[in-house]
Amino acid sequence: xxxxxxxxxxxxxxxxxxxxxxxxxxxxxxxxxxxxxxxxxxxxxxxxxxxxxxxxxxxxxxxxxxxxxxxxxxxxxxxxxxxxxxxxxxxxxxxxxxxxxxxxxxxxxxxxxxxxxxxxxxxxxxxxxxxxxxxxxxxxxxxxxxxxxxxxxxxxxxxxxxxxxxxxxxxxxxxxxxxxxxxxxxxxxxxxxxxxxxxxxxxxxxxxxxxxxxxxxxxxxxxxxxxxxxxxxxxxxxxxxxxxxxxxxxxxxxxxxxxxxxxxxxxxxxxxxxxxxxxxxxxxxxxxxxxxxxxxxxxxxxxxxxxxxxxxxxxxxxxxxxxxxxxxxxxxxxxxxxxxxxxxxxxxxxx
Amino acid sequence: xxxxxxxxxxxxxxxxxxxxxxxxxxxxxxxxxxxxxxxxxxxxxxxxxxxxxxxxxxxxxxxxxxxxxxxxxxxxxxxxxxxxxxxxxxxxxxxxxxxxxxxxxxxxxxxxxxxxxxxxxxxxxxxxxxxxxxxxxxxxxxxxxxxxxxxxxxxxxxxxxxxxxxxxxxxxxxxxxxxxxxxxxxxxxxxxxxxxxxxxxxxxxxxxxxxxxxxxxxxxxxxxxxxxxxxxxxxxxxxxxxxxxxxxxxxxxxxxxxxxxxxxxxxxxxxxxxxxxxxxxxxxxxxxxxxxxxxxxxxxxxxxxxxxxxxxxxxxxxxxxxxxxxxxxxxxxxxxxxxxxxxxxxxxxxx
Ligand SMILES: CC(C)[C@H](C(=O)O)[C@@H](O)C(=O)O
Ligand SMILES: CC(C)[C@H](C(=O)O)[C@@H](O)C(=O)O
Numbered sequence: 001x002x003x004x005x006x007x008x009x010x011x012x013x014x015x016x017x018x019x020x021x022x023x024x025x026x027x028x029x030x031x032x033x034x035x036x037x038x039x040x041x042x043x044x045x046x047x048x049x050x051x052x053x054x055x056x057x058x059x060x061x062x063x064x065x066x067x068x069x070x071x072x073x074x075x076x077x078x079x080x081x082x083x084x085x086x087x088x089x090x091x092x093x094x095x096x097x098x099x100x101x102x103x104x105x106x107x108x109x110x111x112x113x114x115x116x117x118x119x120x121x122x123x124x125x126x127x128x129x130x131x132x133x134x135x136x137x138x139x140x141x142x143x144x145x146x147x148x149x150x151x152x153x154x155x156x157x158x159x160x161x162x163x164x165x166x167x168x169x170x171x172x173x174x175x176x177x178x179x180x181x182x183x184x185x186x187x188x189x190x191x192x193x194x195x196x197x198x199x200x201x202x203x204x205x206x207x208x209x210x211x212x213x214x215x216x217x218x219x220x221x222x223x224x225x226x227x228x229x230x231x232x233x234x235x236x237x238x239x240x241x242x243x244x245x246x247x248x249x250x251x252x253x254x255x256x257x258x259x260x261x262x263x264x265x266x267x268x269x270x271x272x273x274x275x276x277x278x279x280x281x282x283x284x285x286x287x288x289x290x291x292x293x294x295x296x297x298x299x300x301x302x303x304x305x306x307x308x309x310x311x312x313x314x315x316x317x318x319x320x321x322x323x324x325x326x327x328x329x330x331x332x333x334x335x336x337x338x339x340x341x342x343x344x345x346x347x348x349x350x351x
Numbered sequence: 352x353x354x355x356x357x358x359x360x361x362x363x364x365x366x367x368x369x370x371x372x373x374x375x376x377x378x379x380x381x382x383x384x385x386x387x388x389x390x391x392x393x394x395x396x397x398x399x400x401x402x403x404x405x406x407x408x409x410x411x412x413x414x415x416x417x418x419x420x421x422x423x424x425x426x427x428x429x430x431x432x433x434x435x436x437x438x439x440x441x442x443x444x445x446x447x448x449x450x451x452x453x454x455x456x457x458x459x460x461x462x463x464x465x466x467x468x469x470x471x472x473x474x475x476x477x478x479x480x481x482x483x484x485x486x487x488x489x490x491x492x493x494x495x496x497x498x499x500x501x502x503x504x505x506x507x508x509x510x511x512x513x514x515x516x517x518x519x520x521x522x523x524x525x526x527x528x529x530x531x532x533x534x535x536x537x538x539x540x541x542x543x544x545x546x547x548x549x550x551x552x553x554x555x556x557x558x559x560x561x562x563x564x565x566x567x568x569x570x571x572x573x574x575x576x577x578x579x580x581x582x583x584x585x586x587x588x589x590x591x592x593x594x595x596x597x598x599x600x601x602x603x604x605x606x607x608x609x610x611x612x613x614x615x616x617x618x619x620x621x622x623x624x625x626x627x628x629x630x631x632x633x634x635x636x637x638x639x640x641x642x643x644x645x646x647x648x649x650x651x652x653x654x655x656x657x658x659x660x661x662x663x664x665x666x667x668x669x670x671x672x673x674x675x676x677x678x679x680x681x682x683x684x685x686x687x688x689x690x691x692x693x694x695x696x697x698x699x700x701x702x
Contacts, residue, residue, distance in 0.1 A: 078543075084542050084543045084546075084549070085542060085543040085544065085546045085549070088543040088544065089543070089544065089546065093544070116470075117469050117470060117471075117472075117581050117582050118468050118469065118470065118581075119467075119468060119469065119470040120468075121468075138489075138508075138510070138544070138545060139544055141546070143509075143510075143545075143547045143548070144547055145547050145550075145551070147514075150514065151514055151515060151518075152513075152514065152515070153513065153514035153551065154511065154512070154513050154514075155512045155513075155547040155548045155550070155551040156509055156510060156511055156512070156547060156548070157489075157509070157510040157512075157545045157547055157548050158494075158507055158508070158509050158510070159489070159494075159507060159508040159509070159510070160505065160507055161505070161506045161507070161508075162503075162504065162505050162506075163501070163502055163503065163504035163505075164502060164503070167502075190595070190598075191435050191436060192429075192435045192436040192439040192440070193436070193439065193440070193444070193489070193490055193595075193598075194489060194494075194508045195435075195436045195440065195492070196494045196495055196496050196506040196507060196508055197494070197506045197507070197508050198435070198436070199496075199506070200496070200504065200506040202435075222599055223598050223599050223601075223602035224602060226577060226599055226600075226602050226603045226606070227602040227603060227605060227606040227611065229603075230468050230469075230581060230603060230606040230607060231468050231606050231610065244541070244544075247541075247544075247574050248573055248574050248577055248599060249577075250574075251574035251575060251577050251578040252577045252578060252580075252581060252603065254578060255577070255578040255579075255581040255582050256581060259582065260578065
């Protein structure tokens with residue numbers, strides 16, 4: 001079988017980003033031959049160092065290059081030496097918005113053998129997928145400051161929600177729900193307070209839901225949802241929610257499913273008009289960077305999602321199984337370095 | 352000692368509201384003589400029934416009467432027969448905004464003997480107080496809808512934050528932190544995305560913090576905070592945060608501290624220009640209303656907060672001790688009705 005070639009952009013980023021990305025690429029290389037894919041990699045030195053050197057976060061020219069790639073793997077961005085928000089907004093969110101990653105896909109799944117902070121909860125109890133809107137809501141950057149530094153200062157932030165934006169992400173979530181055994185979709189919002197945006201989400205879920213009679217639909221306020229993540233995670237199968245609520249609940253999701261070291265995500269543009277971007281949910285963790293302490297598992301699971309996205313489902317399953325097998329044996333092993341974990345999973349993948 | 356008279360407005364509200372409020376009042380009556388206080392009660396029939404009858408949520412005339420009271424005890428509002436948001440915005444939030452409840456005080460404390468869903472966590476690990484801003488942020492209702500029902504619809508929600516509003520709640524939080532043994536304050540926000548509002552909060556925490564050198568200050572993004580509530584609740588002592596983030600994290604707080612049946616709150620106007628309002632964090636739970644199944648503990652703890660607020664600290668401690676003693680023995684008891692729990696705590700209080 002002639003191997004298909006995929007153009008892969010790699011953005012290792014800051015802190016532990018480069019370390020975990022190295023292990024993700026190691027696993028990708030190990031699975032490569034079996035997937036029938038070869039990956040042509042281009043690495044981009046975006047992040048704190050480049051910002052210090054040139055003031056650039058995601059320059060237009062690089063963005064144009066990224067548009068020509070098939071898919072992107074990102075490590076993490078952010079460094080204490082850069083003011084909060086500069087890299088997040090200028091690089092990460094800019095990529096999500098410009099490449100129209102309107103689905104931020106975040107599985108929340110407890111693998112067998114993984115320790116959850118919840119008592120009396122096992123892998124069957126935590127198996128959901130959060131479909132977070134990725135291109136609007138409170139993340140637009142719309143807002144401003146008036147009378148800065150005076151006692152009369154006002155700072156605003158605007159959540160912008162469009163029928164266009166909500167409909168496409170809700171439709172995606174229904175497709176996901178229809179393909180899963182439980183066929184349940186929960187809208188998470190705060191429609192009793194954010195009445196304008198909440199009503200739009202509710203109405204569109206109802207409209208699109210009419211096309212998916214096999215999917216049962218549920219609603220949960222975001223505050224109650226966070227509680228149920230902890231007390232009854234079994235409630236959830238597919239969750240659809242806005243950009244900010246999705247950000248928040250997927251961190252609790254990570255916490256209950258064994259920690260941020262395992263949480264993977266995809267910033268997906270389902271239309272294919274621009275490359276999708278896969279990344280661990282965790283940040284750059286500068287406190288442990290360069291010490292080989294970071295857990296590369298979240299990045300490796302993100303690589304599995306990337307493989308699925310480019311149509312290599314068999315290879316994706318293979319990586320997932322390797323991760324799952326590795327996790328189920330971890331409890332018995334001592335501490336392993338970032339590279340040791342990557343090696344172990346790569347070995348299982350190729351073996 | 353001549354007893355001081357307190358004008359108490361009671362808003363039982365909907366669903367389980369009247370049941371739990373009845374128990375709160377029972378405990379108040381039991382502690383009354385010892386507190387040196389007498390409570391002149393006025394009951395207000397606000398809630399779903401009144402809305403159905405008259406279309407009113409919180410009429411101006413009632414609001415004016417409430418202003419003349421010393422303090423308010425509220426049960427819960429909301430009913431499935433009323434469109435989402437009508438009572439929440441028209442009654443609960445209207446009261447918070449009009450009576451300038453700029454501090455929404457929510458203790459998160461695990462009492463001995465109470466079961467938490469977290470493994471390996473005890474009462475020493477969960478003991479914090481969340482100071483949630485109560486009169487601005489995304490709760491202002493500012494926003495709107497354009498081109499409703501068309502494919503070009505836009506719905507916006509605006510978070511409005513003022514130096515005036517942020518400074519007063521931050522100052523209150525520092526006072527609280529300075530009076531607690533750990534003297535630690537954590538600002539929870541999302542300043543890397545909500546840059547305008549986040550920068551305002553950061554700057555004011557820094558400014559006000561300069562007056563409290565004995566308080567150590569910390570910052571945590573809201574998404575990470577939700578994770579730490581589950582994985583490391585010990586991190587938190589006093590948390591100050593905006594209206595929406597406070598809403599969300601205090602529900603996780605309730606979940607880790609034994610459930611929403613125990614979570615109390617105060618909507619406080621520290622200036623005294625209008626009465627403060629105490630209420631359980633839970634909602635009206637129409638599914639169990641009228642069955643004597645609701646746990647009145649959250650309301651009873653709210654009554655303790657109310658007693659503290661009107662200057663009856665000894666009585667407040669007495670109620671808290673009674674609750675704590677009751678909770679520590681609950682595991683061994685069978686299911687008790689709402690009234691049985693109220694009776695038991697009232698008996699301890701008067702005994
Ligand atoms: C770094 C930050 C901008 C980002 C977000 O808020 O989306 C992160 O928390 C995430 O969840 O990917
Ligand atoms: C009912 C609702 C408006 C309210 C809020 O969002 O503040 C509730 O969730 C709370 O926490 O008191």
